[in-house]
Amino acid sequence: MVSVLVVDDSVVVRRLIVDALSADPGIQVVGTAPNGKVALSKIDMLKPDIVTLDIEMPVMDGLTTIKEIRKVHPRLPVIMFSTLTSVGASATLEALASGASDYVTKPANVGSVSESIKSVREQIIPRIHALCRTGGPSRMGAVRPAPRPVAPLARPAAGGTSVPQVVAVGCSTGGPDALTKVVSALPVTFPLPIVVVQHMPQVFTKMFAERLDRASALKVVEAQANMPVQAGMVYIAPGDYHMEVNRRGNGVFTNLQQGPPENFCRPAVDVLFRSVAAVYGGAALAVILTGMGQDGKRGSEVLSGKGAEIVAQDEATSVVWGMPGAVTGAGLAHAVLPLNEISHHLINRVAGGRTARS
Incomplete structure (x- = not known):
């Protein structure tokens, strides 16, 4: 079971993410937080396997939070939530450079709550399994063989x-x-x-x-x-x-x-x-x-x-x-x-x- 801490200042978005994750029996949301300051204390208390983190938040925003997380938890997977805008893209790239593991985009112009949940679910659940190495897309059940020896290529270039x-x-x-x-x-x-x-x-x-x-x-x-x-x-x-x-x-x-x-x-x-x-x-x-x-x-x-x-x-x-x-x-x-x-x-x-x- 993968434990997740959801961090977002919007009550609606927090609920949407929790509902999206509830569709997977291998994922459990162990807590939520409205800003980065609260999230840092909950990480120490709840010890989640992975964190979802909004970028724009009051008190402590996502960029500051990811930098603080990396000081204490260098390997804790963190997925950023971003908007499909120039500002959102710039902030997301800065977050990735600061140590965020990956990102997903917030639904835009989606007509219903169920469609929003579906959009988030399709993006985030595979990433959670991959980043937490739970047999999801990152592992593919493959046995790791030895690489080919470095030798002359099979055919001349x-x-x-x-x-x-x-x-x-x-x-x-x-x-x-x-x-x-x-x-x-x-x-x-x-x-x-x-x-x-x-x-x-x-x-x-x-x-x-x-x-x-x-x-x-x-x-x-x-x-x-x-x-x-x-x-x-x-x-x-x-x-x-x-x-x-x-x-x-x-x-x-x-x-x-x-x-x-x-x-x-x-x-x-x-x-x-x-x-x-x-x-x-x-x-x-x-x-x-x-x-x-x-x-x-x-x-x-x-x-x-x-x-x-x-x-x-x-x-x-x-x-x-x-x-x-x-x-x-x-x-x-x-x-x-x-x-x-x-x-x-x-x-x-x-x-x-x-x-x-x-």
Whole structure:
């Protein structure tokens, strides 16, 4: 049984969250709090397994609260509740940078209480199970096998060289912080384009790209349609759009489309990875960072079949070992690395070496 503390200044929202969570027999709400100050005392008293935390509250807001929680409880999972606005997105990204585990968006323009409860339930229950590692989406019941040894790729990469021409990254829960650590450690001379799917809604992806750009030597943008894919650039897929790459003449360009969600996601990592496989073949290096679910597994299968290299973040440094765990469990990962080794591996690979541990 997972115990949850619900923190929100609105009585209506607290009731809505409690009702949404009551649908799961494996979850018990052990307490509620109207602000962060009360929440801090209740955390010590109730010792919940996870906390849901509103951002805008009187007395002590969510940003201050998450910082205080992390001083005493560095590993306690915390899910932020955010609005789908620029202000809400900015505050949420700040909360994630301050140690929040994940976030969900508050229902907007929903016609009934039952629809609001359904919206919250569909977002938050899988995250609770994943973050608390209760056999939910993060674990998938898979046995963790040893990663592939680092060796010559199964097939020669495009152009007769194993040195990659593009880096493709997929991430979700915990991804903003993980991606920031990887990208910010790359030098301005990093010679490859980086294409990224981070599961995020509209508004959030634009602000995340701007935030990552400020933290990085490389130029980071939210992708737009028909942008040339160029060395030294990082392209973040925009919320609610699948991002692909396609070749036209001698160049490679971004393509955005709103086809059906895959793995319940749009953008989806699988969509991006399939297009990268079609354009770059074995001259691609794919990285699967922390995230809930299995998005990226099927795309990694296609990339691996072309001879591309797959790197997965390890379990110990992942917020949720769902996506990288799925790829590793399928035997697709050439290397499973701690987060702090991934940027070094990328730098070494573009120089023609291999440093990954098996």
